[in-house]
Amino acid sequence: MTKPLRIGVAGLGTVGVGVVKILAARREFLAAAAGRSIDIVAVSARNKAKARGIDIGSARWEDDALKLATADDIDVVVELIGGAEGVARALVETALANGKHVVTANKALIAHHGIALAKLAENKGVALNYEAAVAGGIPIIKALREGLAANEIESVTGILNGTCNYILTEMETTGRDFADVLKDAQALGYAEADPSFDVGGIDAAHKLAILASLAFGREVDFGSVNIEGIEKITAADIKFAKEFGYKIKLLAIATKSDGGVEQRVHPALVAEGSPLAAVSGVFNAVAVRGDRVGLLVLEGRGAGEGPTASAVLSDLVDIARGLVMPPFIVPTSHLKAPAKAAEGGPESAYYLRFNAVDRAGSMAEITRALANASVSIERIVQRGDEGDTGRKPVVFVTHKTQESSMRQALAHLLKLVDVAGTPLVIRIEDGESR
Numbered sequence: 001m002t003k004p005l006r007i008g009v010a011g012l013g014t015v016g017v018g019v020v021k022i023l024a025a026r027r028e029f030l031a032a033a034a035g036r037s038i039d040i041v042a043v044s045a046r047n048k049a050k051a052r053g054i055d056i057g058s059a060r061w062e063d064d065a066l067k068l069a070t071a072d073d074i075d076v077v078v079e080l081i082g083g084a085e086g087v088a089r090a091l092v093e094t095a096l097a098n099g100k101h102v103v104t105a106n107k108a109l110i111a112h113h114g115i116a117l118a119k120l121a122e123n124k125g126v127a128l129n130y131e132a133a134v135a136g137g138i139p140i141i142k143a144l145r146e147g148l149a150a151n152e153i154e155s156v157t158g159i160l161n162g163t164c165n166y167i168l169t170e171m172e173t174t175g176r177d178f179a180d181v182l183k184d185a186q187a188l189g190y191a192e193a194d195p196s197f198d199v200g201g202i203d204a205a206h207k208l209a210i211l212a213s214l215a216f217g218r219e220v221d222f223g224s225v226n227i228e229g230i231e232k233i234t235a236a237d238i239k240f241a242k243e244f245g246y247k248i249k250l251l252a253i254a255t256k257s258d259g260g261v262e263q264r265v266h267p268a269l270v271a272e273g274s275p276l277a278a279v280s281g282v283f284n285a286v287a288v289r290g291d292r293v294g295l296l297v298l299e300g301r302g303a304g305e306g307p308t309a310s311a312v313l314s315d316l317v318d319i320a321r322g323l324v325m326p327p328f329i330v331p332t333s334h335l336k337a338p339a340k341a342a343e344g345g346p347e348s349a350y351y352l353r354f355n356a357v358d359r360a361g362s363m364a365e366i367t368r369a370l371a372n373a374s375v376s377i378e379r380i381v382q383r384g385d386e387g388d389t390g391r392k393p394v395v396f397v398t399h400k401t402q403e404s405s406m407r408q409a410l411a412h413l414l415k416l417v418d419v420a421g422t423p424l425v426i427r428i429e430d431g432e433s434r
């Protein structure tokens with residue numbers, strides 16, 4: 001057998017602990033699969049004394065993670081700290097500059113600096129692998145890089161944040177409130193250090209920008225993603241959606257058009273019975289449409305110790321086998337510059353919810369405001385308690401309409417005295433039916 005692949009692990013939190021556990025449990029099999037053993041020679045984390053339930057054996061402890069990037073006895077730096085800047089970025093840059101392979105689960109880092117880091121890796125002939133960064137245990141990077149390489153990709157639609165999907169599913173099935181369920185997701189190790197990245201849609205946008213780059217052969221363009229989170233979704237919305245035959249999901253959608261790429265992350269109503277509506281709890285899914293393969297849907301756990309560490313290990317086994325591929329499928333010199341497609345996307349139906357005064361004539365005014373913007377209504381429901389505000393929730397489902405018409409309708413609604421606050425507007429998507 002060739003000499004061992006020597007790794008340094010920075011970060012021993014949810015993911016780092018999972019990596020140490022798999023390496024211990026599957027040591028012999030992985031060595032046989034890779035043709036060499038994978039040995040942890042050093043680790044680093046913030047708190048040496050913390051009980052983690054793992055045995056790091058003879059691995060040395062480094063208080064300063066950056067030492068892993070310069071140590072002579074390390075071939076691969078495994079970055080599991082997190083964050084687009086700070087120690088994580090410095091560690092990865094220094095490791096690559098020193099000719100060490102890097103494996104990371106850090107989507108924020110790859111979304112912001114992936115191309116610059118890939119250039120560094122290419123110059124040094126080393127790997128920059130990040131399977132764990134997108135959709136946890138689903139091998140979507142491998143699928144795009146290897147299994148789907150023959151295809152021109154037309155669109156990628158995903159449920160890419162485990163925390164949000166877990167929250168929306170729990171709210172639906174148990175009726176518990178948002179804040180309560182978010183605490184659970186944190187305790188289970190799903191959420192980011194700052195959970196507003198999850199619920200605000202930023203984490204899903206990081207992942208989408210990476211997938212869009214791989215799918216469409218353009219440089220990562222996180223800045224162009226239109227992002228909306230799930231913070232405004234209430235248990236009542238989930239109930240109304242169910243009544244109409246839909247589930248609410250945080251979708252991440254990247255579509256190729258003549259002018260470039262449209263990237264958006266937002267909650268959407270997806271029809272029950274469609275592949276994406278069936279994805280529940282911490283599960284993620286990625287639906288890819290390729291010109292030759294057609295629709296392909298991959299589903300699996302998107303967060304948590306085991307699934308994420310599983311992806312990190314697959315990257316390590318690739319390196320141990322001697323596979324060093326361009327981080328973005330093609331060399332960075334072949335990637336096209338980012339190009340943002342005209343906004344608006346395809347026509348879609350919408351769900352609209354707001355509170356309105358329940359008096360004679362108010363509904364007529366509201367429907368007129370929508371009609372004046374060419375938005376036609378499929379369903380109206382007015383129900384619920386007036387409470388002490390004198391206003392009742394009103395929910396509309398529209399027929400398919402242009403986004404510009406919907407914006408115009410909203411502007412009209414906001415001028416009506418009977419409408420309170422800003423209406424919640426959610427797109428209705430088809431959930432990637434075949």
Ligand SMILES: NC(=O)c1ccc[n+]([C@@H]2O[C@H](COP(=O)([O-])OP(=O)(O)OC[C@H]3O[C@@H](n4cnc5c(N)ncnc54)[C@H](O)[C@@H]3O)[C@@H](O)[C@H]2O)c1
Nearest residue numbers: 011012013014015045046080081082087105106303304308
């Ligand atoms: N938890 C998941 O389900 C999941 C899934 C996919 C990707 N990720 C990504 O994996 C990375 C790690 O996530 P996590 O959930 O394991 O985080 P975590 O907060 O559980 O662990 C982070 C670890 O990094 C260490 N750390 C922080 N600052 C450090 C420093 N300056 N030097 C050395 N160590 C330092 C901490 O001590 C801790 O051990 C992040 O990039 C995250 O986005 C997490």
Ligand SMILES: N[C@@H](CCO)C(=O)O
Nearest residue numbers: 161162163190192303
């Ligand atoms: N916070 C992320 C972790 C996996 O990337 C999520 O909930 O999906």
Ligand code: NA
Nearest residue numbers: 131134136138
């Ligand atoms: Na993955």
